[in-house]
Amino acid sequence: MSKKVVVAMSGGVDSAVAAYLMKESGFEVIGVTLRLAPDNASEKVERSGRCCSIDDMTDARMVCDKLDIPFYAIDAQSKFKSVVFDPFVQFYKNGLTPIPCLACNHEVKFGDLFACAQNLNADLATGHYAQVLDYNGFLSIAKPVDLSKDQTYYLYGTNREIIKHLHFPLGKLLKPQVREIAKKIGLLVHDKKDSQEICFVPDGNHAKVVEKALKQQFSGNIIDEHGQKLGEHTGIHNFTVGQRRGLKVAAKERLFVADLDATTQDVTLAKRSSLACRKIKLSTMRFIVPKEHWPSKVSIRIRARSEEQIASWYELNNEFYFSFDDDNHSVALGQAGVIYDGEHMLGGGIITGRLDGLFVKEVNFSI
Secondary structure: OOOEEEEEOOOOHHHHHHHHHHHHOOOEEEEEEEEOOOOOOOOOOOOOOOOOOHHHHHHHHHHHHHHOOOEEEEEOHHHHHHHHHHHHHHHHHOOOOOOHHHHHHHHHHHHHHHHHHHHOOOEEEOOOOOEEEEEOOEEEEEOOOOHHHOOHHHHOOOOHHHHOOEEOOOOOOOHHHHHHHHHHOOOHHHHOOOOOOOOOOOOOOHHHHHHHHHOOOOOEEEEEOOOOEEEEEOOHHHOOOOOOOOOOOOOOOOOEEEEEOOOOOOEEEEOHHHHOEEEEEEEEEEEOOOHHHOOOEEEEEOOOOOOOEEEEEEEEOOEEEEEEEEEEOOOOOOOEEEEEEOOEEEEEEEEEEEOOOOOOEEOOOOO
């Protein structure tokens, strides 16, 4: 590894402490901020709970000044729009549930930012809570010590060639320790709120963003699993499979979103047991560890905050099929299925099929 490192500076406490720790370890540190989502000054929204705003760039510059390291900003808004924002809008339009942070990490942060580091003959470090560990002779991205902050789900698409030049200085720290370090060295961001919202959805209303981008309004019917109308809605982009809250229909029992039909604009609700699914398909796979070295049974996480479930797997025609040991009730097409063996992440892909249960469905797309 190089003794020069580019640190991705978000303006938050995590990246600030990552830069400090790399400098303390003897690295020549260069702070770089990516200008990603447009920042509309007319929006009267809280900005401290998101990333990549103008305010965050200012904070990143102040941190670099405090640490006495150079600071650079790269305008990546055009790339961000084409690989993150536009697919986000199309996914929701097509009844899928996207994860924009995946493409942002895979293509922009660990793509363009790593290329920047290479041009400077430097490694790359970020404030993600993750580790780089050995897995049977292969470098793997692994879960951090602070499992409550685990961000490995969003990193499964990292190119294997990048991993050997990648540093996660916070991997062995707990979040309170990170804030304490920042406070001790006098960083003003030591108590800054963590980013929670998608950077281009600062008020949390993604439906409004989709409608504005598509320049149209939507409507459709809410139906039960037998096709009976329960109510109406203002667009399938307001829903995701497994959703229970905000359905705005009256029913004698708890209902959950079971299916979204982009053609008819129908949103189907059903009782939880009707959503049971044990077989799924993943496409556009990325591999942290070569598949030839995977165990026959793995654990798979199908939502960023969901529990992992044990599954067996096989490959057919470049598609990957997983069979859970137990029922899953929230298989949303468009989300990622990320594969683990213990603390080690092996790879992942996009969920493109529910292959059994009452709501079998497959889609074809590439990202």
